[in-house]
Amino acid sequence: MNALRKVLGWALWDWGSSAFNAIILTFVFTVYLTKAVAPDPDSGSASLGIRLTIAGVCVALFAPVTGQRSDAGGRRKLWLGVHTAIVVLSTAALFFVRDEPSYLLLGIVLVTVGSVFSEFAAVNYNAMLVQVSRKDNVGRISGFGWSMGYFGGLIALTIVLFAFVQPEVGLFGVTSEGGLNIRAVALFSAVWFGLFAIPLFLFVPEAPASGERLRHNFFASYVVLAKRLARMWRTERRTLWFLAASAVYRDGLAAIFTFGGVVAAGTFGFSSTEVVIFAIAANLVAGLGALAGGRLDDRVGPKAVIVGSLVALAVLGAALVLLPGKAAFWVCGLALTAFVGPAQSASRTFLTRIVQPEREGEAFGLYATTGRAVSFLGPLAFSGFIGLFGTQRAGMAGIVLVLVAGLAAVLPVRAPKGVQ
Incomplete structure (x- = not known):
């Protein structure tokens, strides 16, 4: 029962955080x-894009060190x-926009702050996978956590659409005057995340300290990180190669969801309503896929799941x-x-299996950094192929190319000992 509470408490954090990702960042508030809010959509989109790019740079620069210091201090x-609270508070403050x-x-500053600290929170959340799992069930638990994120986002988004966004008079009598219905959505998202984050802090114990001396000077930690990377190059080159390879195909995976709605509408003729229905179905299928993939991970190993999925x-x-047509x-x-x-x-479990014990925070910080470093690949391939060939179908081919490149990069990475 204690183990079950730990797993469920850990996974509920992902269920809660999905409200920020799905509602604030993706579908509603941005x-x-x-x-x-903006004078016109073009200038508003440009301002938001610039500041989210800055947020990405901040994550890339600081994520490994924040993870390293969490490991060292056992905190x-x-x-x-702390990072969860900052996301919740910045989300709640969007009510005033x-x-x-x-x-x-x-509004843009608050969204940017939430974006940065949600990434920092995810570093420590991912690292905690080793605290709620064993070697024989880490894949299943990772898949369960990932599916909870999909399912939580799906349910939160559905509530928001039917309770606040679509009705002329929504829940609690909110209307669109002054943007009140969307501002109420921000409060809902903050409460959703805050409530579902609580079980993790009640049921999951703190990680032990790594034993490494914690430097009072934050920036001195970069010296420690540089030495650590040099040592990893000599003795843990597999880990570094996996971080680089996974960054490539993970950006292709992100591009599938980022541009899926655009392609559905532009190439296959989906209406706005059909796009929303497809998005709901896609999140449901993705969550079920994550559950099934987690069980397969424990049986055949994470690399086999990664390679099979990418193929x-x-x-x-x-x-x-x-293929043409909506049915296709x-x-x-x-x-x-x-x-x-x-x-x-499976990418998360692969890293968990190969990283040195009590270095998980640092490793997932590097995981975030490498992902940010190549986050331009999917959008560049999509837009670049459209520019070259003049059709969205060509853009889809660009995303496929990124996935194939990631597959080619991960194939030489040796699987952890004892798994495939």
């Missing part, structure tokens, strides 16, 4: 900022709590490039999402 849960241009800067994604993506997108598109979750979850 759309409100660019369409209703992984403490810092997860009215639909007037004078509030644009406040399937490349084949299905190529089929979408060639429904079938191949949903099949694509079924393999995204397993690839993401």
